[in-house]
Amino acid sequence: MTSYDKVKKAVPILxxxxxxxxxxxxxxxLISVAIADDLNISVTTVSWQATLAGLVIGIGAVVYSSLSDAISIRTLFIYGVCLIIIGSIIGYIFQGNFPLLLTGRIIQTSGLAAAETLYVIYVAKYLSKEDQKTYLGLSTSSYSLSLVIGTLSGGFISTYLHWTNMFLIALIVVFTLPFLV
Known part of the structure; x- marks a missing residue:
């Protein structure tokens, strides 16, 4: 297997x-209302978890793209997955305390930002121009699909399960670590 094949083999997990x-x-x-109901706080207050997440992802894109020039993308992905895990655990454990839940959510989102940013950088940096077209096209269609899946899963979980399960579901990323190491 050539080194290019190894590089290309990592793309599906990324x-x-x-x-x-x-x-x-x-x-x-989508689960802000459920959180507000459970914690007896206003939806406006709870909406900070979504607002700050958006800010963290925006800032994370700049930070991770800058760091990828000096630190290996693999290391940054591992760091990002660890942040998702740590933030999810904090959010789940402290689900009754909004400031700590918000802290967990911000940590989790800083890890999510790594995956969202570094995939595109990896494809642009390591794949051939022909493969870049394919995999960047996949990221574009996957982005649209993820909006639908995210909306459906958030709605389902907040309606039929409990919103705290979102923190547990995020822990699935732990299974990607062996492929990144």
Whole structure:
């Protein structure tokens, strides 16, 4: 197997992380009302979890793209997955305390930002021009699909399960670590 084949072989797991991160982020946008009801706080207050997540993803895109010039993308992906795990655990454990839940959500989102940003950088940096067209096209269609899946899963979870399950579902990323290491 050539080194290019190894580079190309990593793309599906990175694409999964990209899509999964978008799904988790979009799902959290829909559960603000459920969080507000559970914690007896206003929806306006709870909406900070979605607002700050958007800011963190925007800032994360700049930070991760800058860091990818000096630190390996693999290391940054591992760091991002670890942040998702840590933030999800904090959010789940402290689900009854909004400031700590918000802290967990911000940490989680800083990891989600890695997957959303680094996939595109990886494809642009390591794949041939022909493969870039394919995999960047996949990221575009996957982005749209993740909006639909995120909306449906967030709605389903907040209606039929409990919103705290979103933190547990995000822990699925732990299974990607062996492929990144």
């Amino acid at each position: 694409l999964f992380l990209f899509v999964f991160s978008l799904v988790i982020d979009n799902s959290f946008k």
